[in-house]
Amino acid sequence: MHGYAGKILRLDLTGRNVFVLDTAKYREWGGGHGLGAALFWEFCKDKTITDGRNPGNVCVVATSPLCGTGVPSGTGRCEVVGIGVGYDGISWFTRTGFGGRFSTMLKYAGWDAVVIEGRADQPVWVDIRNDSVTLRDAAHLWGKDTWTTQQEIWKTIGAPGGTHLPWRELDRLKDAKRGGKDQGRTTQLPAVLVIGPAGENMSHGSLIHDAGNGAGQGGLGSVWGSKNLKAISVIGTGGITVADPKALIQARLQLKRKYIASYEAPDFRQWSRIGPLAKPIVQGPLPTDERRPQSCQGCVNGCRARFNLGYGNESACQETSWYNEFIQKVATSPREFGEISLKAADLCQKYGLNSFVLQTGLPWLEHLHEEGVLGPGKQIPSDLPWDKLGTLEFAERLIHCLSTKTDVGRDLAEGWVPTARKWGREKDLHTGAMQFSYWGCPEHGYDPRAELEWGYGSILGDRDTNTHCFNFMFTQLSAAFAYALPIRVEPEDLVTIQARKMAPYAKDRPEVFDFSDANMYTEAVAQLVRWQQHYCRFWKQSALFCDLKWPDLFNTNAPHQEGATGSADAGEHVFWNAVTGDALTLEDGIAMGRRIWNLDNAIWVLQGRHRDQVHFAPYIYETKYEKNELFPFYLWPCRDESGKWVYTDLMGRSLDRKKFDEWKTIFYGLEGWDPGTGWPTRGTLEKLKLGFAADALAAAGRLGKEESR
Amino acid sequence: MNFPLSSPGEELALRILGKVAYQDRLPAGRLAPRLGITRGSVRGLPELHLYLTPDDRTLPALSLERLADWVEQIIVDGELASRIRAAVGASASYVDGCIRVRELVGQRLQQARESLAQHSGEPGERKEA
Numbered sequence: 001m002h003g004y005a006g007k008i009l010r011l012d013l014t015g016r017n018v019f020v021l022d023t024a025k026y027r028e029w030g031g032g033h034g035l036g037a038a039l040f041w042e043f044c045k046d047k048t049i050t051d052g053r054n055p056g057n058v059c060v061v062a063t064s065p066l067c068g069t070g071v072p073s074g075t076g077r078c079e080v081v082g083i084g085v086g087y088d089g090i091s092w093f094t095r096t097g098f099g100g101r102f103s104t105m106l107k108y109a110g111w112d113a114v115v116i117e118g119r120a121d122q123p124v125w126v127d128i129r130n131d132s133v134t135l136r137d138a139a140h141l142w143g144k145d146t147w148t149t150q151q152e153i154w155k156t157i158g159a160p161g162g163t164h165l166p167w168r169e170l171d172r173l174k175d176a177k178r179g180g181k182d183q184g185r186t187t188q189l190p191a192v193l194v195i196g197p198a199g200e201n202m203s204h205g206s207l208i209h210d211a212g213n214g215a216g217q218g219g220l221g222s223v224w225g226s227k228n229l230k231a232i233s234v235i236g237t238g239g240i241t242v243a244d245p246k247a248l249i250q251a252r253l254q255l256k257r258k259y260i261a262s263y264e265a266p267d268f269r270q271w272s273r274i275g276p277l278a279k280p281i282v283q284g285p286l287p288t289d290e291r292r293p294q295s296c297q298g299c300v301n302g303c304r305a306r307f308n309l310g311y312g313n314e315s316a317c318q319e320t321s322w323y324n325e326f327i328q329k330v331a332t333s334p335r336e337f338g339e340i341s342l343k344a345a346d347l348c349q350k351y352g353l354n355s356f357v358l359q360t361g362l363p364w365l366e367h368l369h370e371e372g373v374l375g376p377g378k379q380i381p382s383d384l385p386w387d388k389l390g391t392l393e394f395a396e397r398l399i400h401c402l403s404t405k406t407d408v409g410r411d412l413a414e415g416w417v418p419t420a421r422k423w424g425r426e427k428d429l430h431t432g433a434m435q436f437s438y439w440g441c442p443e444h445g446y447d448p449r450a451e452l453e454w455g456y457g458s459i460l461g462d463r464d465t466n467t468h469c470f471n472f473m474f475t476q477l478s479a480a481f482a483y484a485l486p487i488r489v490e491p492e493d494l495v496t497i498q499a500r501k502m503a504p505y506a507k508d509r510p511e512v513f514d515f516s517d518a519n520m521y522t523e524a525v526a527q528l529v530r531w532q533q534h535y536c537r538f539w540k541q542s543a544l545f546c547d548l549k550w551p552d553l554f555n556t557n558a559p560h561q562e563g564a565t566g567s568a569d570a571g572e573h574v575f576w577n578a579v580t581g582d583a584l585t586l587e588d589g590i591a592m593g594r595r596i597w598n599l600d601n602a603i604w605v606l607q608g609r610h611r612d613q614v615h616f617a618p619y620i621y622e623t624k625y626e627k628n629e630l631f632p633f634y635l636w637p638c639r640d641e642s643g644k645w646v647y648t649d650l651m652g653r654s655l656d657r658k659k660f661d662e663w664k665t666i667f668y669g670l671e672g673w674d675p676g677t678g679w680p681t682r683g684t685l686e687k688l689k690l691g692f693a694a695d696a697l698a699a700a701g702r703l704g705k706e707e708s709r
Numbered sequence: 710m711n712f713p714l715s716s717p718g719e720e721l722a723l724r725i726l727g728k729v730a731y732q733d734r735l736p737a738g739r740l741a742p743r744l745g746i747t748r749g750s751v752r753g754l755p756e757l758h759l760y761l762t763p764d765d766r767t768l769p770a771l772s773l774e775r776l777a778d779w780v781e782q783i784i785v786d787g788e789l790a791s792r793i794r795a796a797v798g799a800s801a802s803y804v805d806g807c808i809r810v811r812e813l814v815g816q817r818l819q820q821a822r823e824s825l826a827q828h829s830g831e832p833g834e835r836k837e838a
Binding site: 279280281282283285286317318321324325328329331332333334337359360363366370435444445446447451468471472475476478479481482483484548631632634 | 728731732738739740741742743744745746747748749750751752753756759760762764766767768770771772773801802803804805
């Protein structure tokens with residue numbers, strides 16, 4: 001099996017047993033999410049669990065065949081699945097992911113995935129050195145932050161001087177079957193995936209690896225805490241066989257030549273996803289220009305940075321954003337602003353806190369404080385120092401209380417929306433003072449009232465979808481408008497070129513990209529959402545192509561502006577086939593994604609999902625996304641009344657609850673699910689070779705009715 | 710349009726350098742590729758000046774027209790509001806408008822500091838640009 005390490009590690013924490021599974025049995029699921037969902041299905045015996053802290057929950061950490069092979073922006077990601085923690089009512093079977101070098105190291109040690117079952121009676125960490133797996137006492141690590149824990153583990157594993165030992169000898173652990181290329185030694189530090197105090201306390205727990213690779217959404221760090229699992233450390237000295245190394249390298253070089261901006265003459269205004277050159281996506285002002293790009297193993301992007309300052313290393317995107325609104329109220333210079341922002345990010349990394357909840361959660365807490373209901377001696381007692389909001393001191397107090405279940409953190413650990421109800425603040429979900437849009441998750445920054453595929457995909461799934469397949473249209477277009485730059489492509493050309501890539505659901509149907517009021521509840525938009533969910537479930541979350549770079553549908557670097565996605569020279573399937581020796585097409589992968597998505601849905605239905613639950617927070621229906629409230633324009637391709645394509649500002653509208661409900665019927669029909677319940681039918685599941693799921697649903701009395709003809 | 714704004718009196722200078730009530734805040738988010746539009750607000754001109762500092766990774770996300778109204782009605786600085794409207798009207802783009810407004814606000818902040826310093830007999834405090 002080219003691309004695979006060949007074995008799956010199964011950990012029974014309750015009995016402290018270690019089992020080895022053969023990856024070949026699960027080969028049909030690809031890797032990552034598909035592999036994880038299949039393993040979850042097999043080993044989680046009670047799929048009615050609605051809180052991931054239940055010891056019956058099963059968490060799977062899964063790699064893909066591409067990990068560790070040099071596939072551009074598809075080598076260093078890792079997927080984690082299991083029932084989540086902290087959402088609204090039911091915490092669904094969910095996913096999260098992170099980058100870095102953990103997935104590659106896991107494969108170099110000989111493992112494709114780790115299945116985590118049960119609950120240890122005392123804190124443990126898992127020490128993987130090639131084929132040797134040991135559960136070790138973690139009492140001395142419990143309570144330590146994520147960085148200290150990793151350093152302690154590095155010292156344990158042959159590096160008492162930190163990074164000063166040049167080689168780590170693993171010869172005596174070497175498996176003779178691994179072959180002559182395995183030298184049994186490495187200069188690398190073990191890759192460690194760890195929880196901090198937040199995970200230990202089962203409160204907004206994130207999984208952290210190295211300085212800044214975090215897997216936050218879903219609350220799976222809290223799941224580890226509930227299992228008394230502090231860390232998994234892995235060091236390996238093996239390698240991965242690639243079916244056609246020449247084809248892999250050729251495709252990588254072709255990607256660079258054809259689709260990525262030239263270093264000699266970079267086009268900084270390009271419209272593409274794979275194309276931009278390395279640049280940190282730190283969201284606040286950078287406190288210094290003295291930095292190096294930093295990326296996941298094998299990536300061509302470099303979306304993070306390491307600074308010469310001793311802080312902010314490897315943090316990017318959300319964790320460098322959530323506090324900025326408040327920092328600007330106290331900072332006296334951009335440099336001070338950047339310093340507080342990055343140090344606050346560091347705190348989130350060290351506590352192992354999922355900072356995503358703070359993106360809209362902190363403004364809500366501020367709202368409660370300003371209304372006079374939250375504070376010392378108030379209806380919601382809190383000793384947070386609101387007079388210091390924006391300072392690093394406030395950030396640390398807040399992060400500490402959320403991570404340790406103290407102050408407001410006591411209630412919020414059970415989820416923000418449940419807490420709003422407990423505090424008598426349900427009205428805030430109606431007014432929009434609390435912007436948690438779907439399943440108790442914060443709104444991401446792509447409001448469902450404007451950006452349909454993001455909102456619809458989230459509410460039909462398990463959490464904030466966090467899949468950026470299409471919204472580059474909005475960001476590139478809006479940025480061009482903001483700078484009064486020439487629009488790189490007319491809207492009809494943009495949607496036409498992209499629609500060429502939309503097989504099997506919407507090939508050459510540009511109307512799926514029509515985000516207008518007239519089209520927002522149609523079959524066309526349902527097909528767009530299906531394509532995104534199915535594409536992502538396989539190519540992005542199972543093959544583990546990075547969300548920041550793939551799919552590449554439209555690309556001004558390339559001739560005819562066609563992106564790399566699905567291309568014969570550097571498409572996703574080209575890389576997959578070069579590594580595995582398969583002969584997949586892009587559509588084959590999407591079909592696999594549909595199967596995985598349907599398995600996920602079967603789990604959600606067993607957990608209790610019904611179509612009546614599938615609704616946004618009330619403010620999405622009851623209030624408008626105010627025009628000019630924030631950004632002056634939110635431009636998307638739309639058709640006007642005459643059918644002409646125009647870039648149109650989509651602010652100023654809300655969703656219609658009744659029409660959205662009717663749209664779900666269209667979506668369910670296309671998926672082959674019972675429109676009355678949203679439950680899958682036996683016919684659909686059997687067509688997808690998921691008859692075993694149909695049996696389980698039937699036994700639970702939750703199988704959808706077949707459409708009467 | 711380069712003639713200076715008239716020097717603010719002490720009362721106006723305090724408002725220019727002060728912080729308005731929460732309910733009077735100006736919605737002001739940020740557009741960041743990958744993250745989208747994050748919500749936010751501004752509660753004073755010093756904060757606005759920092760908020761509008763250009764960088765090459767994100768864009769301020771606010772209505773410049775609404776900003777002028779806010780300066781007029783909440784900060785109660787009609788002269789600055791007029792100059793903001795003129796600057797926005799003359800700008801080549803939204804980003805250009807943000808830069809022009811930032812320059813104006815920076816000048817106004819400096820005037821306010823100097824005004825207060827004169828009233829207190831102390832030299833005006835400077836902020837890093």
